[in-house]
Amino acid sequence: MDAKVTILVKDPLSAASLSVAQTEDVWVRDERVLLDGPVSERVAILDVDPDTGRLRDGVPFVAAKGRRKAGWPVDHDDLLHPDRLAVSAFGTVHKALARFESPDALGRKVDWAFDGKQLLVVPRAGRDANAYYERASRSLQFFWFDDVNDPSRRVYTSASQDIVAHEATHAILDGIAPDLYDATTPECLAIHEAVADVATVLLAIDVRDLRDTLIKATGGAMDTADVFSQVALQFATGLGRTGPLRELDNRLGMADVDRTEPHALSVVLSGALFQVLMAMYGELWAQALATHRGSKLQNAHKALVVGADRIKRLLVRGLDYLPPGDSGYADLGRAMLAADEASHPDTPFIRACLVRELVDRGVVPDDAALEVTTDVDGPWGDDLDPDELVASDFVAYELVAAHRAWFGIPDRRTFTVLPRLDVTKTYVYERASKQVREILLKVRWREVEPAGLGTAYPRDRIYRAGCTVAIDPDTCRVRAVLRNNLPAEQAGHAQARTALLRRLDHDGLLAPPAGHGATRAEGVTTRIDDGALVVSGTAALLHVHAPHAGAGGGQTWPI
């Protein structure tokens, strides 16, 4: 069943200042259930009146009839009417899902990281300058606050496509790479933020009216347009800031940011990906112009759409290849390069751009650090039945146990084989596309290192490492093998983990485990396993306020 949904573009302030249509229509497709709310099988809107706590009636679903499309029509002109916010948030979450799951990206449905089928969305969660994804409650929560420049005006975070897309991406990413949510390596949490910001940019480029307007206004010179690179402008200005919440058009390197603060750290990765997007756009535009077909602006339009698609594919498939456990920027870089090489072997331009960005920003010391093992024989020889590997945990464990050294699993260490992913994606070979099946085999194990947190905590702590193997089921050859526990990078990650945990302990956000039970402080949980400290739920910190933190002692706003 399909339904048409009207969603808000960018945010009301940005849309108005650009003189673009403030809404766009998107389709929610192939849903088995569509109900009042809106509610679908995977997303449900729960609109609470923030003053009374009363759950408002859902916006009625209207079925298709004649030429009328199915959907949740809202008559109110007020863009900030609760019904409009509810429908817009629902549509934006589905828009993000569709972009991630499309055949030219993941090629499969995302399973949420929590044990439920529905992501619950609260578009008016309460008064606060915040919004967040929370795995434990299976929800996205969008708050509102009074604009400091005009206290009579409320800023609804659910009215911002940027913010809704950002938070929805956290939930989607948690479904793709759930270990990032519990990681203690700051770069893992920063990947969450960076991916969410880049997804926001890609969804904004997807808005035709916005794209057309900007290309016309700039003559195609996108490096002069800051709309796409600026995240959550209205949110930031509503708080009295002069710029956006985060600026992706940056040249920041690892040495320029606090490597233990995920939001600050995230702009290095999101900045790198944004620059790759701009480079890809420039290259595609130049190629299109060289053909002397179409107008300059038509070519710019096409280059931007295709470039954004390439970045989406690079990023989303890279995330699918990401090894389980604590993966950092370099791990994601290698995963993206491997995934892109598999889908676009004949067009290395984007990979060269990505390597340059990651080296220039100090993510890795040199190109060699991003080299990935691809297209090799697996250690299993002919002894592999891919369908059995997918279907049978026993077969999968037997396979990994027999070749544990090849996977990188230390001796005598227990390991977990995750459910295999059997996916069919659209691949591009020499400018033609075809459907390619692929099996992703992921293995995770635990590593122990000194906790470094003083006598209140166990002496050692646990972090998780892993390996992803992409297998061609037709040949049983290995398309790529990615391991994230590389000795050359672990020393730096260990230091960063210690610094992050000490900071959390200092700030009262981490509490020593109490006996055999788990202890929770501000969403972060600690427990003892085999005498070592296990920390989980660290991603909850991405939405906690620090009243005295930030430059000049001001607030940090952790969307």
Next chain:
Amino acid sequence: MADLKIRVYECRFGDAVLVQVPDRDAAGVETLRHVLIDVGNVLSGDGGDDVVFEPIVRDVLEVLDGAPLDLYVMTHEHMDHVQGLPWVDKKGGADLTEAVKARLDVRHAWLTASSAPDYGARFPDAKRAMDAHDRMHAALARQLHLLPADQTARWTRMLLNNNPRDTGDCVAFLQQLAAHTHYVHRGFVADASTHGFAEATFELWAPEADTSDYYGRFRPLALGLTGEAAAAAGASPQAPPRGVAACDWQDLVEARSTGFADNLLAIDKARNNTSVVFTLAWRGWTLLFAGDAEVRSWKTMQREGVLRPVHFLKVSHHGSHNGTPDDGILQAVLPVPPPDARPRTAVISTCGATYNDIPHPPTNSRLVDRGVQLLSTVDLPRRTDATGVAFHEVVLPG
């Protein structure tokens, strides 16, 4: 030779401690000097019975026996530590109403540094953080009615205890209590000019002058979906909308209420960690009065290297699990084995049926396991009228 005596009063859920010290001057003349610490209890429930204040103050006056009170210490700005003296001054017997200051004749008062009138100007970061806490307190008070009915009593108690307006009124009274008021912190030079003692010496272990570090982070405040307000408005708090699983709905309801609890606890914790923690050393004995310092403050004291063994401990924060630090820190204060043969005593001033997990038997056990005699005010007879007073008295020979 006279003894040092410590009276820990049964004041319901709060603190009231009197220390009597035979203090010998350079000429060998011994004078009984006195320190009174706090006097207060919570504002509601069984632990907040105001009837205890007047007999405590009368007992203090009887011990003073006409002598001035040399030192009053306000550990921190919570009602269960500050409201007793202002209450008696306002509502006590005819001889006490508007006469507490005169009757006690306090020479010196130590108030926690962050209660100083010029504190905000000197520590703007701390002021900004404290203001944020006050705003959050107001927001929580506004949303209290959205909590499920079975949770409101507990959180109401904590909201009242942290009410900045009420504590502000009490602190204003205490700022005017003594002839000389000092705002103290670690690093404060506690010489005789600040307390009047000749023989006994004092050390300030906590808090820091700049307490901004203690003001923690807040979670977004989300409520609703349940509670009386929702029911009154016609919504069923138990029924999820059509198409939403009931268990998912319930988890969401519970998760949304945690922001309220976490933020109120953060406010409470911050104030506790601004507690004045000080030692009184006298003739080989070391007494430690820890206010309501929580683990964070203890960690800072450890980091600053001020901790050392003591013979008497006023257990922090009414014996809660978060007022007594982990064994690594506790070992510095109550080492095993003890450094000398003198007996060691710890006293908990507490009361049941006020907060969950207080008293906290595992914490009591940890203290007892260190070879310490443990006393608790819950073991004292409860006074229900204004005619009697109950206390534990610890006597240390000179």
